[in-house]
Amino acid sequence: MIHMAKAHVLFSGGKDSSLSAIILHNLGYDIQLVTVNFGVLDSYRHAEETAKIIGYPHKVESMDRELIEKSVDMILKDGYPGNGIQFVHKQVLEIISEKYDVIADGTRRDDRVPRLDHSEIQSLEMRKNIQYVTPLMGFGHKTLRNLVNNYFIISEKESEELLKSDYETEIRELIRQRGIDPLEYFPKHIQSRVIGLKR
Amino acid sequence: MIHMAKAHVLFSGGKDSSLSAIILHNLGYDIQLVTVNFGVLDSYRHAEETAKIIGYPHKVESMDRELIEKSVDMILKDGYPGNGIQFVHKQVLEIISEKYDVIADGTRRDDRVPRLDHSEIQSLEMRKNIQYVTPLMGFGHKTLRNLVNNYFIISEKESEELLKSDYETEIRELIRQRGIDPLEYFPKHIQSRVIGLKR
Numbered sequence: 001m002i003h004m005a006k007a008h009v010l011f012s013g014g015k016d017s018s019l020s021a022i023i024l025h026n027l028g029y030d031i032q033l034v035t036v037n038f039g040v041l042d043s044y045r046h047a048e049e050t051a052k053i054i055g056y057p058h059k060v061e062s063m064d065r066e067l068i069e070k071s072v073d074m075i076l077k078d079g080y081p082g083n084g085i086q087f088v089h090k091q092v093l094e095i096i097s098e099k100y101d102v103i104a105d106g107t108r109r110d111d112r113v114p115r116l117d118h119s120e121i122q123s124l125e126m127r128k129n130i131q132y133v134t135p136l137m138g139f140g141h142k143t144l145r146n147l148v149n150n151y152f153i154i155s156e157k158e159s160e161e162l163l164k165s166d167y168e169t170e171i172r173e174l175i176r177q178r179g180i181d182p183l184e185y186f187p188k189h190i191q192s193r194v195i196g197l198k199r
Numbered sequence: 200m201i202h203m204a205k206a207h208v209l210f211s212g213g214k215d216s217s218l219s220a221i222i223l224h225n226l227g228y229d230i231q232l233v234t235v236n237f238g239v240l241d242s243y244r245h246a247e248e249t250a251k252i253i254g255y256p257h258k259v260e261s262m263d264r265e266l267i268e269k270s271v272d273m274i275l276k277d278g279y280p281g282n283g284i285q286f287v288h289k290q291v292l293e294i295i296s297e298k299y300d301v302i303a304d305g306t307r308r309d310d311r312v313p314r315l316d317h318s319e320i321q322s323l324e325m326r327k328n329i330q331y332v333t334p335l336m337g338f339g340h341k342t343l344r345n346l347v348n349n350y351f352i353i354s355e356k357e358s359e360e361l362l363k364s365d366y367e368t369e370i371r372e373l374i375r376q377r378g379i380d381p382l383e384y385f386p387k388h389i390q391s392r393v394i395g396l397k398r
Contacts (some may be wrong), residue, residue, distance in 0.1 A: 004349055026225035028349055065218060109336070125339060137308070137337030140320070143330045150227055
């Protein structure tokens with residue numbers, strides 16, 4: 001099998017971005033994990049740890065803090081996080097697409113946000129001359145649960161206790177810094193992080 | 200890594216269903232290739248050959264000829280094949296779902312038919328208590344072209360010359376048997392079949 005190009009995988013340290021990287025590696029891609037950071041918290045350190053566990057090179061891409069400030073404005077105005085998170089993700093893809101040829105993320109079949117629709121994907125790929133790949137898009141939640149159990153040892157905790165390297169972590173901190181309780185916008189939910197490999 | 204369940208992959212002998220099987224095998228699934236046949240032609244033999252090449256067990260599932268007759272009725276009435284092919288694929292999934300737990304096909308991100316939408320997938324999974332998996336759903340045509348070139352030696356010919364084991368092959372034969380030129384409904388296009396592995 002010939003080597004494929006390098007795939008840059010947007011990486012939060014969670015099970016979905018981890019599994020996406022593994023699928024692409026199995027297909028012959030060189031993997032470069034990329035965690036974006038907006039300078040609010042050094043939350044990328046969690047992804048850094050997970051990257052070591054799953055064994056792929058990892059780097060941090062610093063993004064303009066203004067982007068996540070704008071996302072927080074949207075969330076506070078809307079009263080719910082959907083549009084704000086969607087906005088950040090699209091902006092991140094636009095920026096990352098200027099630098100890399102093959103870009104992947106862990107979007108799943110049953111995810112609602114962040115998620116690009118088909119015409120947004122085609123527009124991104126054509127405008128930037130890149131390939132955008134979402135290896136989990138054909139997998140439902142039951143299948144993914146089986147795959148995740150098969151590959152990973154997972155730590156599951158309440159979102160307030162488990163720090164990840166996703167958009168939500170920095171967004172919540174920024175809301176807190178504005179003197180507002182982020183729980184009003186992000187109700188408690190179970191977060192998961194990959195803490196070991198079963199292979 | 201623990202073994203996953205068995206995945207039944209709907210298999211035409213083409214590059215998409217072949218690549219879908221490889222992705223699932225890489226993820227730890229036991230693979231069973233399944234070619235459906237409506238008794239019009241023994242076109243499943245082409246898939247049988249390709250199955251040997253890619254190295255997974257293969258079987259034929261006989262379907263009621265009435266199904267494909269109904270599909271041909273729809274195609275002749277519509278003047279184009281989209282709805283008729285969509286109809287057959289949905290019926291096949293309904294029938295196969297009675298027998299197997301994990302069912303996959305080669306639907307790609309940029310495919311229009313046959314394709315189940317999100318609510319149809321969820322309905323199928325819940326009604327039949329199965330998992331329906333489309334491993335190529337997150338991959339665009341450029342990425343798939345690279346992957347296919349990486350894995351397979353492909354034979355590409357005009358659709359009239361290259362016999363595959365897909366719905367179209369038996370549908371075209373049935374239209375011909377009704378005294379109509381299938382080219383009126385399926386314009387010439389390039390078909391491809393996997394004839395070797397590059398590994």
